[in-house]
Amino acid sequence: MTFQQAAEAHLDDVYGYLAWFTGDRFAAEELTSVTFERALRLWHRFDPARGSARTWLCQVARTVALDHFRSERRRLRREQLAAPPEAVDFRFAEGLSPDLEAALARLTAGEREVVALRVLLDLDAGSAARILGISPTNCTTRLNRALKKLQEALHVAA
């Protein structure tokens, strides 16, 4: 598989993952570009025997996203001294009910990440765990907690 083929096939997956992970569409668009630029530089390290291109691209995307979160945290600290940040209105995906959108927005970034990987991208526990750097059991536990939290939020909304 060439880089062009991988980029074409998994662009939506990477963008969706970053969008749900960050909860910020504009940031997701920017981070998707950064992810593929970095992936292009690191493409020679990709080994199909060790995992799919989608899993590898998600690993790169996660590194990019974590860098983004770190810089965002520093930026927010500075800005909070001057003025509180504005709330960002964001639609996670087409076809979701407003209640589910609101419930997703209440999840932490880490919880949205595991939902994105396991549910949105439909990755198996092993692949998702490899991206997260944790064990498959831990990954499943995190997913169950996130789904339970979503259920509770939906129940409250109902």
Place this chain on the structure above:
Amino acid sequence: MSQRDLVAELRAARVEAPPQVRERIRLIAAEAPAPPRRFTWRRALVVAVPVAAAVAAAVVLTRPSPHGQTSAVREQRLAHGAATRTRQPGALAVPSTPKRAVVVGESLSLRVTDISGSVKRAVQVAVSLGGYATSVHATTQGAQGSADLTLRVPRAHVQEAVTRLAQLGTITAEQLDVTDRQAGLNATDRLIARLQQQLAALREQHAGAARIAALTARIEALQRSEAATRRSAHYATIRLHLATPAPPVRARHHHGPLHGVGVALRWLGIGAVYALAVGVPVAAVLALLWLAARTLRRRREDALLSRR
């Protein structure tokens, strides 16, 4: 809403990248160079393992095992090496100074196959050249044996004697000692002449018979000593040591062609033990450091991702 319905709704959601992102990614992907030929360990091993095996097999099969030869073969080698010396017997040449009183001593060690026959021939050599044997000590036990002979040969024929004796077997050691006694003899001659003048003077003065007798006795003693020195210089002494070859000792173990592999594996095992002794503590420390770093990183990540 049940968890199954929740998951079904989430999965039904569609997330598509905006067209501007898609276009940007297309431009990035267009910069991708042609995939280079990828180096993988598997490919490298496919080449390296047969090559290493072939080299190892060639080394093992072609290397002569140092323990695999019997001593008999080594003896043949020694004999072959010694044969070159046999072609030049008595490489230590005796200086040719027939008019000077020179004491020559030659020590010769030979390896022979037949002790008693060699002893007889050595004595015959000495006698045929006008010499004689002063001592013969021979010991035999089965096919093994040794002999020590002291031969006296006229100094004029010592080179020929050594050459003929060397043909009895192969030379294993040779030593030549040459001492010039001519200066001492000349001094003795001068002393005797002076004493004889003194003796003549005493006789003319009609000195006491006791003094004349003492001086005469001293002159005679000096003359005997001089004669003895000349006799010893006339004959060269050849000390001959004869010995049979040591019995071939069979190697205790006949090593097969795979002996090298066994030795290599043994050393690999020793190396592995040392590597384990050093490597395990280092690996344990590294593992602990890695675990600590990973825990710290995860905690930071969890803290980072715990916000909405």
